[in-house]
Amino acid sequence: MSLSCPNCGFQNPDNETLCQGCGLVLPPMLSAPRAEMTRPEISTQSLSMPALKPGPALGAPPADLERDPSQKRPAQNTHSELKKVPKNGTDAFAMPAPREAPEISIDAPCLRIGYDAENDLVIPRPMVSGFHARIALVEKRYVLEDLGSTNGTTVNGHRVSRAWVNPGDEIGLGSYKFTLNQDVTQRLLPDNDHRPTQAIAVSGGLIRPITIGREPDCDIILDAPQISRHHVRITWAGNGWRVEDLDSANGVAVNDRTNLVKSALVQDDDVLFLGSYRFPVNRIRDFMDPNLSSSDAGQMPLPTDKDVITIGRGQDNDIVIDAPQISRHHARLIRAHGELWLEDLDSANGTFVDGKKIKRAKIDPENTVSFGSYAVRLDMARGAIQRSYKGDILLQAENVRVEFKSGKSVARILDGISFTVYPTEFMGLLGPSGSGKTTLLMSLIGYLKPTYGRTLINGDDLSLNYDRFRGAIGYVPQDDIIHHQLTVYEALYYTAKLRLPPDTSDEEIERRIMQVLMDLEIEQTRNLRIGTPEQKGISGGQRKRVNLALELLTEPSLLCLDEPTSGLASEDALNVLRLLRKLADGGRTILLTVHQPSPQAYRLLDNVLYLAEGEQVYYGPAFPDSLFYFNPEVRPGTPEAETILGDPGNCMRPIVEASRAGEPMETFAARFRQSRYHAEYVEDRKKNRAGVAVTGSGTRKKPKFSVRQWFTLCRRYLAVKVKDRLGMFILLVQAPIIAILLNMVFVAEVEGVMSRLQFTPYALFLLVISAIWFGCSNAAREIVGEQAIYRRERMVNLSVLAYVLSKFTVLGLLCLFQCATLLLLTYFALDFWGNPIYHLGLLWCAAMVGVGMGLFLSAIVRTTEAAMALVPLLLIPQVILGGAIMPVAEMNLATKVLAHSTVSRWAFEGFLQTEHLSDAYEMSASDYPKPIAPGLPAPPPPPNPIDRFFGDTETRLRIDFAVLAGLALLTLFGVVLVLKIRER
Numbered sequence: 001m002s003l004s005c006p007n008c009g010f011q012n013p014d015n016e017t018l019c020q021g022c023g024l025v026l027p028p029m030l031s032a033p034r035a036e037m038t039r040p041e042i043s044t045q046s047l048s049m050p051a052l053k054p055g056p057a058l059g060a061p062p063a064d065l066e067r068d069p070s071q072k073r074p075a076q077n078t079h080s081e082l083k084k085v086p087k088n089g090t091d092a093f094a095m096p097a098p099r100e101a102p103e104i105s106i107d108a109p110c111l112r113i114g115y116d117a118e119n120d121l122v123i124p125r126p127m128v129s130g131f132h133a134r135i136a137l138v139e140k141r142y143v144l145e146d147l148g149s150t151n152g153t154t155v156n157g158h159r160v161s162r163a164w165v166n167p168g169d170e171i172g173l174g175s176y177k178f179t180l181n182q183d184v185t186q187r188l189l190p191d192n193d194h195r196p197t198q199a200i201a202v203s204g205g206l207i208r209p210i211t212i213g214r215e216p217d218c219d220i221i222l223d224a225p226q227i228s229r230h231h232v233r234i235t236w237a238g239n240g241w242r243v244e245d246l247d248s249a250n251g252v253a254v255n256d257r258t259n260l261v262k263s264a265l266v267q268d269d270d271v272l273f274l275g276s277y278r279f280p281v282n283r284i285r286d287f288m289d290p291n292l293s294s295s296d297a298g299q300m301p302l303p304t305d306k307d308v309i310t311i312g313r314g315q316d317n318d319i320v321i322d323a324p325q326i327s328r329h330h331a332r333l334i335r336a337h338g339e340l341w342l343e344d345l346d347s348a349n350g351t352f353v354d355g356k357k358i359k360r361a362k363i364d365p366e367n368t369v370s371f372g373s374y375a376v377r378l379d380m381a382r383g384a385i386q387r388s389y390k391g392d393i394l395l396q397a398e399n400v401r402v403e404f405k406s407g408k409s410v411a412r413i414l415d416g417i418s419f420t421v422y423p424t425e426f427m428g429l430l431g432p433s434g435s436g437k438t439t440l441l442m443s444l445i446g447y448l449k450p451t452y453g454r455t456l457i458n459g460d461d462l463s464l465n466y467d468r469f470r471g472a473i474g475y476v477p478q479d480d481i482i483h484h485q486l487t488v489y490e491a492l493y494y495t496a497k498l499r500l501p502p503d504t505s506d507e508e509i510e511r512r513i514m515q516v517l518m519d520l521e522i523e524q525t526r527n528l529r530i531g532t533p534e535q536k537g538i539s540g541g542q543r544k545r546v547n548l549a550l551e552l553l554t555e556p557s558l559l560c561l562d563e564p565t566s567g568l569a570s571e572d573a574l575n576v577l578r579l580l581r582k583l584a585d586g587g588r589t590i591l592l593t594v595h596q597p598s599p600q601a602y603r604l605l606d607n608v609l610y611l612a613e614g615e616q617v618y619y620g621p622a623f624p625d626s627l628f629y630f631n632p633e634v635r636p637g638t639p640e641a642e643t644i645l646g647d648p649g650n651c652m653r654p655i656v657e658a659s660r661a662g663e664p665m666e667t668f669a670a671r672f673r674q675s676r677y678h679a680e681y682v683e684d685r686k687k688n689r690a691g692v693a694v695t696g697s698g699t700r701k702k703p704k705f706s707v708r709q710w711f712t713l714c715r716r717y718l719a720v721k722v723k724d725r726l727g728m729f730i731l732l733v734q735a736p737i738i739a740i741l742l743n744m745v746f747v748a749e750v751e752g753v754m755s756r757l758q759f760t761p762y763a764l765f766l767l768v769i770s771a772i773w774f775g776c777s778n779a780a781r782e783i784v785g786e787q788a789i790y791r792r793e794r795m796v797n798l799s800v801l802a803y804v805l806s807k808f809t810v811l812g813l814l815c816l817f818q819c820a821t822l823l824l825l826t827y828f829a830l831d832f833w834g835n836p837i838y839h840l841g842l843l844w845c846a847a848m849v850g851v852g853m854g855l856f857l858s859a860i861v862r863t864t865e866a867a868m869a870l871v872p873l874l875l876i877p878q879v880i881l882g883g884a885i886m887p888v889a890e891m892n893l894a895t896k897v898l899a900h901s902t903v904s905r906w907a908f909e910g911f912l913q914t915e916h917l918s919d920a921y922e923m924s925a926s927d928y929p930k931p932i933a934p935g936l937p938a939p940p941p942p943p944n945p946i947d948r949f950f951g952d953t954e955t956r957l958r959i960d961f962a963v964l965a966g967l968a969l970l971t972l973f974g975v976v977l978v979l980k981i982r983e984r
């Protein structure tokens with residue numbers, strides 16, 4: 001006799017009270033043999049109601065789903081709870097439409113599903129909302145309710161707000177789909193043991209032990225010399241993780257490098273040390289991608305039935321790699337005649353085979369394939385892609401030396417710097433001011449090429465593979481890299497638009513921004529203006545986090561920060577460092593330079609590197625090792641040791657004192673080279689002792705001009721300008737003020753043609769000078785004022801041409817508005833006759849050349865003050881040489897040549913020509929001057945202004961226009977050139 005389940009029809013043994021097929025409570029009345037029954041409609045009257053535990057009100061985590069680590073995991077569970085629906089599976093047959101369900105009572109036991117860690121089912125996928133949906137058991141049936149998610153909830157492809165669901169139904173949260181199965185539904189049953197929530201999402205990996213080691217057959221491959229081939233085995237033990245050392249060479253320690261264990265039970269917040277390789281236990285959960293079933297953990301199986309396998313970020317690919325740096329459709333694998341070919345699909349960050357960027361290449365088993373910085377290995381034997389561990393970064397400096405040439409002398413800034421940083425390590429760079437910390441950071445991120453030595457990332461020479469790793473490196477300079485006029489969200493939005501692949505939708509950007517804001521705990525600042533220390537917006541600590549947020553948008557695996565705590569109060573500084581610690585524990589490699597850290601901050605660091613006059617004087621554990629290392633006379637455990645350990649500054653003191661005494665720092669460097677820390681943290685950690693393979697093209701892709709980038713830059717720049725209210729006000733009132741002054745001076749002279757011949761040319765000339773002023777003054781601060789932003793974006797993917805063009809575009813629009821206002825307010829009042837369109841065109845051209853000159857100045861100088869101070873130097877020649885004060889024809893040859901190079905000369909002549917073309921200077925008989933007294937000859941009429949100011953140097957109007965346009969283009973390319981030269 002067996003019990004047939006009314007939901008799924010599964011034949012259960014007759015003593016079962018729960019259906020083994022779907023987890024439904026089996027009422028006694030269903031104990032009849034299946035053959036004797038037609039499948040009944042579930043009737044609430046016919047089912048006995050089990051006593052369900054009341055659930056909490058929506059919004060608070062259900063009390064009965066609270067984590068209880070002491071509770072044991074049910075032994076029978078051998079399924080993946082969230083099994084990904086096979087591709088095309090939903091298309092193969094029509095799925096039944098769900099039926100509308102009644103409102104869920106707040107007493108109903110429910111499971112909340114969403115992105116947020118507070119959920120009972122955590123699904124960290126981009127399209128899933130924080131609290132996306134919930135499943136409740138109501139009257140012994142399952143109800144699915146959407147919780148106002150952004151991307152909606154579907155059941156078998158039908159969008160629902162609340163619906164009955166059955167085991168086997170396909171539930172869609174945005175584009176993420178999974179099959180509702182017993183592992184999920186069981187959790188809703190009364191008296192069920194509700195296990196830790198995240199364990200549900202990662203159960204795929206909980207079933208079998210996870211092996212960590214260097215070999216490709218390990219579940220987690222950590223490719224470092226400190227790691228044995230099979231180093232450690234980790235098994236879910238119900239109330240924690242059982243860790244077993246697999247006779248590794250360097251052992252397994254828990255929480256402290258000295259606390260070696262053979263076997264131990266650890267929890268999520270513990271840290272394992274495999275040799276000196278740090279491995280936070282919670283990373284196991286990252287590794288267990290809920291999209292993958294247990295057998296696939298760490299692997300992405302290649303579909304066997306397809307000859308063309310697509311790879312990308314989009315859910316419609318055969319292999320989905322959900323990382324912001326990956327394009328929606330990034331590449332494809334093609335099986336042809338027993339060979340495997342890889343083809344890049346015009347991805348934003350490129351496809352690489354063994355470090356070389358490819359368009360199409362044949363793949364062999366030994367090849368390493370990278371999509372951007374995301375490296376994978378093709379395991380042909382298993383027919384799968386073996387993922388590298390979440391794109392982890394192992395960073396090494398090998399004998400780095402940096403020298404700067406100044407004239408004939410060479411200054412050696414760094415020498416013999418060698419160290420290795422493992423993933424999840426949080427490393428501090430310390431040393432006296434000027435010791436070379438920033439320089440080292442710049443050479444580590446590939447911005448500065450070392451004179452000797454190199455930087456390796458995951459064993460590959462960074463200088464040869466820069467394009468591959470560009471996206472994996474985040475760098476936060478000392479100066480802010482944000483526009484303070486924007487809100488936090490806007491700053492992040494534009495940066496995401498600039499840095500993420502072009503096919504990233506606004507919806508994805510929004511999700512990414514919210515995720516980053518939540519990670520950095522600043523989501524409440526989303527709509528606040530950033531501001532500056534002087535014009536308060538968000539707090540200093542929050543501003544530092546926003547700078548960091550810009551970098552995190554692209555999920556870099558290596559983060560380098562130059563003094564992220566400078567200018568912060570000690571509590572703020574500590575909070576920023578705590579946050580960085582958390583990010584490191586999440587899998588990032590983090591380096592930062594820091595001055596005078598507090599004792600608590602110092603304890604957060606794993607390792608520290610001390611520099612003194614460019615020499616490496618220590619690299620090893622931060623606390624307490626570094627303090628005892630620099631104070632060798634102090635014995636641990638003594639009262640003196642307590643004092644020393646209470647202040648990290650005690651590391652630097654001996655260095656500073658020796659430096660003051662004129663002692664060479666080489667003494668400190670030599671002592672370090674003899675120390676055990678050098679042996680363990682420099683020598684033992686060295687990778688690829690046999691030598692680094694010289695792969696990689698060595699070329700760096702130059703950012704190319706793209707209309708999309710130009711457009712985004714224009715949008716951001718316009719937003720910055722519009723939000724700068726004071727700046728905008730000053731800019732808008734300039735034209736009316738100048739117009740009023742011109743009217744006051746010239747309006748008395750408006751007396752027909754005689755006035756147009758005598759005075760109006762001066763008014764026109766002043767209009768030209770005003771337009772040049774508009775351009776120059778608007779532009780002079782615009783590049784120098786955002787040098788830090790420009791430099792950082794240039795390191796990523798900023799095209800100089802797109803950048804300069806965006807400045808021209810937005811400033812051009814503002815100048816057009818100013819010129820139009822000025823002309824409108826003077827044209828009729830001062831009795832201009834010329835075609836107003838020509839006049840506006842000339843004024844605008846003059847202003848655009850002014851913009852070019854202003855930007856040129858801005859690109860050359862180093863401070864905004866210098867730029868503004870130099871603006872008059874650009875304007876004065878325009879006034880003197882423009883032809884109005886001294887006719888051009890009467891200048892000597894050299895001056896004439898200079899005059900021809902001024903914008904005012906051409907614009908002024910253009911104005912006179914325009915007036916002339918409209919007969920402004922035609923005199924009728926009545927206009928001619930009369931004799932002063934009878935009998936005297938009439939005085940000669942004033943000459944035509946074109947003859948008067950330009951004489952034989954006169955040119956036609958179209959030449960004036962052409963020269964002005966040429967000058968504008970010349971300045972544009974001049975700015976581009978200066979920026980490129982300065983970069984070198």
Ligand SMILES: Nc1ncnc2c1ncn2[C@@H]1O[C@H](COP(=O)(O)OP(=O)(O)OP(=O)(O)O)[C@@H](O)[C@H]1O
Pocket residue numbers: 404406411413431432433434435436437438439440
């Ligand atoms: N481009 C350069 N040309 C010549 N010398 C340079 C250049 N850049 C840096 N230096 C010099 O290199 C030395 C190290 O500078 P760096 O900025 O790396 O020091 P630092 O340790 O970061 O200092 P601080 O803690 O004050 O920021 C300084 O003496 C600096 O003047």
